[in-house]
Amino acid sequence: MFETLSENLEGIFDRLTGRGALSEKDVDAALQEVRKALLEADVALPVIKDFIASVKPAAVGANVLKSVKPGQQVIKIVHDQLVSMLGEAAPLSFEAVPPVPVMMVGLQGSGKTTSTAKIALRLKNEKKKVLMASLDTSRPAAMEQLRVLGEQIEVETLPIVDGQRPVSIAQRALDAGRLGGFDVVMLDTAGRTNADEALMAELAEIEKNANPKEVLLVADSLTGQEAVTIAEKFSQRVSLSGIVLTRTEGDGRGGAALSMRHVTGVPIKFLGTGEATDKIEAFDAQRIAGRILGMGDVVGLVEKAAETLDAEKAEKMAARMKKGQFTLEDMAEQLKQMQRMGGMAGVLSMLPGNLLGKKAKQLGNLGMDDKELIRQAAIVSSMTQAEKDNPKLLNASRKKRVAAGSGTQVQDVNKLVKMHRQMADMMKKMGKGGLSGMMGALNGTMGGTMGGNLPADLPSGNQMQDFDQLSKQLGGSSFSDPFAGAGSDPFAGAGKSGFPPKKK
Amino acid sequence: MGIFDRLKSGLSRSSRALGENLGSIINRRRLDKETLQELEELLITSDLGLSASADIIANIAQKKIEGEVSEADVKEMLAAEITEKLAAQSGALNPDMHQPFVILMTGVNGAGKTTTIGKLAHKFQNEGKSVMLAAGDTFRAAAIEQLTIWGERANVPVVTTKQGGDAAGLAFDALQQAKTSATDILMIDTAGRLQSNNDLMAELEKIIRVLRKIDPDVPHASLLILDATTGQNALAQAEIFQKSAETSGIIMTKLDGTARGGVLVAIAERLNLPIHYIGVGETADDLLLFDAAIYARALVGLEDIS
Numbered sequence: 001m002f003e004t005l006s007e008n009l010e011g012i013f014d015r016l017t018g019r020g021a022l023s024e025k026d027v028d029a030a031l032q033e034v035r036k037a038l039l040e041a042d043v044a045l046p047v048i049k050d051f052i053a054s055v056k057p058a059a060v061g062a063n064v065l066k067s068v069k070p071g072q073q074v075i076k077i078v079h080d081q082l083v084s085m086l087g088e089a090a091p092l093s094f095e096a097v098p099p100v101p102v103m104m105v106g107l108q109g110s111g112k113t114t115s116t117a118k119i120a121l122r123l124k125n126e127k128k129k130v131l132m133a134s135l136d137t138s139r140p141a142a143m144e145q146l147r148v149l150g151e152q153i154e155v156e157t158l159p160i161v162d163g164q165r166p167v168s169i170a171q172r173a174l175d176a177g178r179l180g181g182f183d184v185v186m187l188d189t190a191g192r193t194n195a196d197e198a199l200m201a202e203l204a205e206i207e208k209n210a211n212p213k214e215v216l217l218v219a220d221s222l223t224g225q226e227a228v229t230i231a232e233k234f235s236q237r238v239s240l241s242g243i244v245l246t247r248t249e250g251d252g253r254g255g256a257a258l259s260m261r262h263v264t265g266v267p268i269k270f271l272g273t274g275e276a277t278d279k280i281e282a283f284d285a286q287r288i289a290g291r292i293l294g295m296g297d298v299v300g301l302v303e304k305a306a307e308t309l310d311a312e313k314a315e316k317m318a319a320r321m322k323k324g325q326f327t328l329e330d331m332a333e334q335l336k337q338m339q340r341m342g343g344m345a346g347v348l349s350m351l352p353g354n355l356l357g358k359k360a361k362q363l364g365n366l367g368m369d370d371k372e373l374i375r376q377a378a379i380v381s382s383m384t385q386a387e388k389d390n391p392k393l394l395n396a397s398r399k400k401r402v403a404a405g406s407g408t409q410v411q412d413v414n415k416l417v418k419m420h421r422q423m424a425d426m427m428k429k430m431g432k433g434g435l436s437g438m439m440g441a442l443n444g445t446m447g448g449t450m451g452g453n454l455p456a457d458l459p460s461g462n463q464m465q466d467f468d469q470l471s472k473q474l475g476g477s478s479f480s481d482p483f484a485g486a487g488s489d490p491f492a493g494a495g496k497s498g499f500p501p502k503k504k
Numbered sequence: 505m506g507i508f509d510r511l512k513s514g515l516s517r518s519s520r521a522l523g524e525n526l527g528s529i530i531n532r533r534r535l536d537k538e539t540l541q542e543l544e545e546l547l548i549t550s551d552l553g554l555s556a557s558a559d560i561i562a563n564i565a566q567k568k569i570e571g572e573v574s575e576a577d578v579k580e581m582l583a584a585e586i587t588e589k590l591a592a593q594s595g596a597l598n599p600d601m602h603q604p605f606v607i608l609m610t611g612v613n614g615a616g617k618t619t620t621i622g623k624l625a626h627k628f629q630n631e632g633k634s635v636m637l638a639a640g641d642t643f644r645a646a647a648i649e650q651l652t653i654w655g656e657r658a659n660v661p662v663v664t665t666k667q668g669g670d671a672a673g674l675a676f677d678a679l680q681q682a683k684t685s686a687t688d689i690l691m692i693d694t695a696g697r698l699q700s701n702n703d704l705m706a707e708l709e710k711i712i713r714v715l716r717k718i719d720p721d722v723p724h725a726s727l728l729i730l731d732a733t734t735g736q737n738a739l740a741q742a743e744i745f746q747k748s749a750e751t752s753g754i755i756m757t758k759l760d761g762t763a764r765g766g767v768l769v770a771i772a773e774r775l776n777l778p779i780h781y782i783g784v785g786e787t788a789d790d791l792l793l794f795d796a797a798i799y800a801r802a803l804v805g806l807e808d809i810s
């Protein structure tokens with residue numbers, strides 16, 4: 001939807017021919033673009049101002065490395081500063097006499113109840129005995145919601161007693177926690193707007209009575225400019241110890257993370273990544289920074305692949321690929337996965353702008369759409385098992401039959417077979433190649449499907465290296481091998497096959 | 505409480521910040537480049553987004569106003585610009601056109617779908633119409649109970665199935681029941697979903713497809729619930745829900761908080777979607793008809809609505 005920051009920066013720096021140190025004028029122009037990008041990502045304006053003020057001294061006079069473009073250099077500096085402002089992930093602290101109270105606060109609908117259950121489940125898996133209590137006496141069936149979640153995750157909830165005030169419920173929960181020998185008591189408060197004086201006072205009262213070790217502000221990662229006010233007002237009334245950002249699995253740019261972290265000074269502890277109770281992760285600044293800058297979410301891409309991937313099939317495929325086998329069925333499976341990941345456009349939009357940028361849009365315009373993927377899947381499904389296993393069997397008459405069976409032309413079948421051959425070659429290299437391999441494969445796919453209609457300026461090996469160089473500077477780890485340590489825990493144990501580990 | 509008072513108590517909180525800030529910027533000043541830039545930033549901090557904000561300021565700059573202007577003048581100008589952008593986009597729902605008039609309620613998680621159904625049920629009931637609700641959120645824990653409680657409050661029937669049941673099937677049953685019982689209005693709740701989740705968006709399409717087996721004209725209104733605290737992502741929400749759920753109009757909730765929901769202006773610029781109502785609290789009464797002029801004036805902090 002938006003021009004990517006890197007595209008815009010390229011525009012600015014295209015005008016500069018000389019290399020060397022970045023001048024103040026260049027930096028100012030570049031930071032104008034950074035400001036825009038941050039606004040589009042919903043970072044609050046006052047926070048952007050602070051951010052720019054802190055980036056500028058680092059950028060002016062910085063030497064441009066030979067291997068990268070000035071725009072990339074600026075992005076690196078901006079990215080580093082962003083990561084440092086977003087801060088480190090921090091664990092929950094339980095250094096207190098049990099039961100340790102944890103209090104959840106936030107606006108209506110921000111995700112407190114779900115997050116309560118998610119954290120409880122995590123703690124349960126860490127062998128802690130957890131009690132959850134809903135203090136939400138205002139939203140209909142809120143207490144029932146927590147009770148049902150408790151049943152699902154097999155964590156105890158405080159019995160519901162009608163007509164009690166939130167402060168008394170908190171007291172009852174702590175008493176029950178002590179008597180029952182619980183390690184942690186989670187207090188899920190009712191949502192409230194920071195403008196509601198009476199309810200904000202109530203929150204302070206609950207805190208005073210329950211004396212929680214952790215007070216977590218649960219906030220929607222899609223929050224706009226108001227993030228600063230919300231964070232400010234809540235931190236004025238209760239002593240926040242951390243932030244939980246919800247709905248980060250969506251396509252939001254997540255600027256609220258920076259706004260809230262900057263205003264409160266407390267760490268973002270968790271990211272909610274889905275509706276199920278196990279969809280919660282430790283905060284990862286690298287990943288959020290990339291998102292905010294619109295650099296594409298490579299980790300997200302990998303993750304989405306993992307999610308939509310049929311783990312068992314993937315394992316089998318990976319094993320075969322290691323042996324250099326890649327059948328037509330494997331390819332059909334891959335095409336299906338691409339569809340599930342939001343089709344071509346979905347996959348491309350998640351790749352870094354540096355890598356594809358305008359070219360992705362061109363591809364979109366060329367009609368490289370999902371119908372093509374569906375058609376290709378149809379072709380494969382019209383083949384016999386023997387043909388799938390050994391495409392060489394496909395002589396002219398067999399091809400005719402397959403084309404008729406799938407409602408396509410013989411030349412479509414030819415294209416597909418050619419594409420398969422190219423992909424099989426690429427796949428063999430993928431073990432070492434990681435993303436480059438995948439990109440190459442993608443490239444091959446396009447070349448195949450579009451019969452050489454490819455724009456001449458698709459990312460070449462050269463750009464790939466450029467990008468790799470940059471990404472090494474950015475994150476330390478190479479994007480060429482996103483599966484081997486892109487920084488987030490789900491893939492920490494990824495094998496060398498180029499596939500994430502099997503999911504439980 | 506009259507509508508202006510209600511809106512004031514709801515929206516004045518939202519507008520206070522903008523109004524106060526305007527006061528500090530404009531104390532009889534010339535509308536020079538710097539002032540205009542500051543005005544633009546104020547719009548941005550209300551979530552209007554870059555392009556809508558720049559647009560409004562460009563229009564004001566074009567007027568080439570010489571000499572000094574007062575704070576009130578500037579507020580009037582901003583309000584007029586915002587009103588103009590939103591004017592074509594307001595309007596009440598007209599449920600008298602069909603019987604049953606079928607409303608599908610959609611939106612991201614926690615936006616306020618279920619509560620808004622409760623509010624509308626109360627409103628329609630007060631207008632003497634018969635109402636039926638369908639608990640189409642079969643996914644979230646206790647979502648069915650939540651809607652059932654709203655149904656009891658408004659004293660209207662709620663069609664339910666078990667948690668984990670098929671939402672499209674439930675909607676189908678509800679429509680049939682609404683037809684046989686000659687109910688005036690059927691409102692179908694749906695589970696919250698992020699617009700980026702293709703599978704869940706396809707599920708919404710399925711609900712509509714299944715309903716159309718009974719009546720090709722339904723739903724008569726497909727409403728997208730937007731949370732006023734949401735930033736620029738609301739644009740993507742509107743665009744994608746419009747495609748999948750065939751969104752016909754918007755209701756913005758939580759305008760009783762400090763957020764101003766300025767992204768509505770950006771949405772109006774891009775999509776042709778009327779804004780029907782706004783939510784200004786958690787009780788059944790906290791629903792107001794959207795009025796572009798009042799909203800715009802409240803947004804810039806003009807309290808005296810004449």
Ligand SMILES: Nc1nc2c(ncn2[C@@H]2O[C@H](COP(=O)(O)OP(=O)(O)OP(=O)(O)O)[C@@H](O)[C@H]2O)c(=O)[nH]1
Nearest residue numbers: 108109613614615616617618619696758783784785
């Ligand atoms: N302050 C305020 N709160 C609101 C408003 N509308 C809804 N809420 C609250 O927002 C929270 C979420 O509302 P729901 O109606 O449950 O939202 P939903 O979209 O149905 O949520 P899911 O079904 O969980 O996706 C509840 O606590 C509501 O009371 C409003 O206009 N103002």
Ligand SMILES: [Mg+2]
Nearest residue numbers: 617618641647
């Ligand atoms: Mg609901």
